[in-house]
Structures are given as C-alpha cells and as structure tokens.
Amino acid sequence: MTATDPQMRLLIIEDDRESADYLVKAFREVGYVADLASDGEEGLALADSGDYDVLVIDRMLPKRDGLSLIGTLREKGNRTPALILSALGQVDDRIKGLRAGGDDYLPKPYSFAELLARVEVLSRRHGGPAEETAYRVGDLELDRLSHRVARGKDELTLQPREFRLLEYLMKHAGQVVTRTMLLENVWDYHFDPQTNVIDVHISRLRSKIDKGFERPLLHTIRGAGYMIRDGIR
C-alpha cells in the first residue's frame, strides 16, 4: 500500500503517546509526512499554520477537545479535511462530530487499513478535481448523467444500487475502500453487519463488470477492502 501522493502531509492530534507514535510510524511507512500534536491547543496552532492535506483528530484531548478544535478551524475558514477518532462509536456521536465540521468519523478501535483508506479518500477530496460527470477506469466507463455503464464495446446493465456502488468505487479509483465505507456511503447505514453482506454485493458487481474479460478491474485488497484500478501498479 502506498500513498498516491508522496508529498501528502498529515497532522495527527492524539494525546495517547502509544497510539500516536504507532500512527505516525504507520503513516510514514506508507509515504506520508506525518506531524504530531499531543493536545488540543498545540493541535489547533499547528493545523492553523501548517499546510496539511488531512487532519486526524482524537475526539477527547487535553486543553481543547477535538470538536471545538474543528469548530474553531472552520470558523477561521480553514477547510482542511478532518477525520475524527473517537472511543464514542455511536450514531449520534458520529452525527455530532460531522455537525461540528468533521468530514469523517471513525470509532475506536479501528484497523489501520480502515483509517488509511479513509484518509486517502479525504485527501483526494481536498485536493482533487470536483465531482466529474463521467468516470473511466481502463476500458470501463460510467456516465453519471445518462446512468450508462460500458466495458469496451459492451453495454452493461446494472441495478440502481449496483450503479451507485460502482460509481463510488470508480470515484475513488486506485484507492482502497473498505466495507464500512461502502456501507456508509452507498447504503447510508452506520451499523456493523454480522455477515459478509457487502462482499456478496461486490461479487455480483464483479460478475457483471469483470466476468468474461481478460483483465479484472475490481480487486479485493486483503484485510482492507476493495479497489477498482486498471492494471498492476
């Protein structure tokens, strides 16, 4: 797993030394420039002055809590994407976090793969182009306006939900998207199904877009999720 942009700058605001060090190390290993702040005030000062692509903010911090930090940043017009980490994993806590100006919310404990996938999607959103009307990965094309999907010369018929699933995957082509991200963004559910319900949807989609084609586009990333991409990087 490598970051799409080696110059990606990340600020981690987390007071727990051990998890903070782990995060910094893990992000540096995948090619990020990762800075660390260990309390709310320091975090606010750094986030405000530095030019970061993504902020990873613990919800409960000494001196100034995570939500107030984001609120202050947003008031100052700083729109750096912020991901909130929290031990409070419930739906209304998540809503509170997003209302305070956070862009994503990840309950603890989380897997690094999940965090990385979400951070990459956020940073892309920050620096990337506006929503496009059509996506293209290899010879797979998706037109968001006419709802047309084609692979090469073959027109594909997708169910509405399959279309939205593919749309989300293609919007984040080349990036790992996790099952939870799919459940949240395609289905708008924030609970954790006990079964592999997302995998079944993916395999259906895969049978429509990859079956009978020489080169598969929809890949399973072990221990993380899925990625749509052309060829092997």
Place this chain on the structure above:
Amino acid sequence: MTAFGKLIRTTAFRLTLAYLFLFALFAASLLGYFAWNTRRMITEQITTTVNAEVGVISDIFGRRGLHGLIQTIENRALRPGANLYLVTTPEGRAIAGNVGSLAPGVMATSGWSETAYRRLDEQDNTDHRALVHVTELDNGFRLLVGRDLEERRRLFGIVAKAAQWSLLVVIVLGLGGGIFVARRVLRRIDAMTGTTQRIMAGDLSGRLPVGRSGDELDRLAENLNAMLERIEALMMGLKEVSDNIAHDLKTPLTRLRNRAEEALAKSGSEAEYRCALERTIEESDGLIRTFNALLMIARAESGQARGNMDDFDGADVANGIQELYEPLAEDDGMTLRVKTESTPLHGNRELISQALANLVENAIKYGKPLAAVQPLSAGSAAAANSKEILIEARRDGDQVLLSVTDHGPGIPASDRKHAVERFVRLEASRTQPGSGLGLSLASAVATLHGGELRLDDAHPGLSATLAIPAPAGVSDRLAAQTPDVSQKAA
C-alpha cells in the same frame, strides 16, 4: 435517637404543636377579650349605681342637713348587700357608715379610687377591695359611697379558671393527638426505613409495606415499590450481562491468547506467523463487534438513544434492508421478498434498520427449511415457498409492524422468551457464527421506541415482529387514506 426524641421530631408532631400553639393563642385571646369586656361592664355598672346614690344622698343632705344624711346612711348601710358608705367630719372622724377601715388617704382625695377596706361588722381580718367615690360636702364633711369589687373578682376568677382548664384540655388533647398521629406515621415510616435499609444492605427483593387506605404514604410506597421493581430488573439485567460477558467474551479471548501462544511457541515460517496474526485480528474484530453490539443494547435499554429521533417511513427501512440482504439470501439459496405499505414512524432510523437487519440475518442463518420436511420434488411450489423470507411493513391499529418471516424450523414456544436474552444461542444455532446478541438488540430497540419484539410461529417457521406504536396523530390521518400496498418480488 431515643423513641421519644424520634417522635417529637416527626413532622406530624411538629405540625400538631404548631396548631396547638395557634389554637391556645386563639382561646386565650377569646377569653381575654371576654374578661376585659366583662370587667369594663361591671365597672361601668358600679360607677352608674354609685353616681346615682351620691346624687340621692347629696340631695338629702341639701334638704335635711347632716342629721338627715346620717339617718339615710345608717338606713342604707343596714340593708343586706348594701353598698359602702362613710361620712367623716372635717377632722376625719367617722360619724356614720358601714366601713370599718380604709387604706390611708382615700378620704382625702375626692373622686374615684380603688381601695382596700374592711366593713364594721366584719370580724375577720381579711381586706376586701372596693371602688369608691369620695365627695366633699359643703361644710367640710366628706361622703364616701362605694361598692365591693368581689363580684368582679369572682367573675375574673371564673374566667381565669376556665382559661386554665380549657388550656389544659387543649394541651392534653393536642399533645395526645399529636403523639397518636406521629406514632402512627412514625410506625409506618419506620417500617419503610427498615425495608429500605434491608434493600440498601443488598436484598433487592424487599418491598415497602403498602396499606389499604390509599393515603399519601401508601401512594408513596407504591411508587417506591415500582421504582424498586425497575431497579431490580435493571440490576438483574446488569448482573446477567456481566455474567454472560465473563463467559462469552472470555471464550474468544482465551482462543485468541492460545493461538498467539501457539504461534510463538513453534518456530514457523513467515507465512505461518502471518496466518496466525491474521486470525488474531479476525478474532479481535469479532470481539469488537460483540462489544459494540453490547454497548448499543445498553444504550437502547437505558433510553440514551432517544435524542436522535426523527420521522421516517418504515416501508423505506424495510425496502432498504431487503435491497441490502437480497443478494446474500440468494447466495444461500433463499429468496428475500418485501411487502410494504406506508408506515410513518418516529424514532431512531439507524437503530430500527439495524434491528430489522438483525432479524433478516437470523432468518437467513436459521430460517432454512429442515431437510426432512422439504418435499422431494424439487421445484414444486411448496419447496420454493418454504425458502422464502418475507419482510413486511404494515400498520395494525395504532401500531407499526415490521416483521421478518421465514419457513425454517422456528423456535419452540417455550424457548421464545429465552431467545431474546443476551448471548443466548439456542441449540440449533450453536454451530453458526454470531454473537447471540441479534435478537437482544432488536428487542432493546423495540423497547426504546415503546414497543416490543414478538416471536410467533409461522407454521412452520418463525415470524419476528418489531411492534412499534405509530406516532400520535399519524394513525388517524392514515386511516383516512387508502392503503398503498406495493409488492416487490426479489
């Protein structure tokens, strides 16, 4: 605290004392007013009588001289119950009348005065009191006319005695009543205190005694009992959960630990280590899921999730869940159908979705028809039917029913209550993956919304229903509309 000390500290007793004081004050002021007025009236009466007599006697003196005066005085003085009379010479010598002695200086001051006196014919040495009027006659002679104040004094005595007795009676009755009421109240309060102390000591099954009178103490006791009931239920739930957590979370934790230990012990290849680590992560993910489910249930049960409620259509939830799980059901050789009508709800959409998802997951996992009852002729209508799971959203009176029906083996009636409990996994499900929390969460979510989770026989199969009260006002509005039933086959 002594028993008496406790008694006089009761509210009932203190109230009685306050009333007693007020009542005594009232009685005293009434008697006082009465006494004062009587005294005034008697004094007035005496004054009038004496004035009249002074007038008459002065007149006689004017007409018949000293001699006539003395005669009149002597006459009058001898009458039974006579007033007091005294005539003195300018030198101060008594020449007529029935007064033996007077307080010194009384004869010297003209006009009204109160004095001690003794009658001439009285042998005892007791002084009496009288109200007297002294008049100076023309030639230096002085005339005293007065009246004994005994009557006034006696009357005063009667009033004073009445006051004393009535006060005594009031105080005795008041204190007695106060102590009686206070003791009654205190006995009941003591009984309550005793029970609460037992409860505090750990016996949660204790209940306060409730009398039959339905008075304020009974009502209080009833309410406290209801509260204790709830606390006991919560405590039992908590205890059950902690027992279950201890049991059901220790098992996977032990597995996790053993696996890590085993991997450490034997020197394996990198691939083997990797495999062991992956399984460790898988296992801990399962544990996290279980914890999340437990937290969710706890939150739903404690009512904390009430904050995040809005209005939505139960039909959308049912359709959404059908859409999400339909491929999974199909992969398992089943069909997931949905049948909905507009069912407005007020609640936590996320929680209700999750509850319904849990029911559907259960139906997919456990709702497969038993091999024995499956007809041999594959493709027959019955066989296809028995592999169908139906999600339904409908209204029933003022309730919204979200149900999931399968045609599997079902749950025996005797096990249904049990099945909802946390971590309970019925015999049939032991071999399947899962935390045993699905139905508990569904039940907690239903309870949070003021409804319940019903498990019924689907002949054959299980029908699990979230029965949730429709928001107020909506049921009437909907009754007027024609139901729009949409059916969608998977």
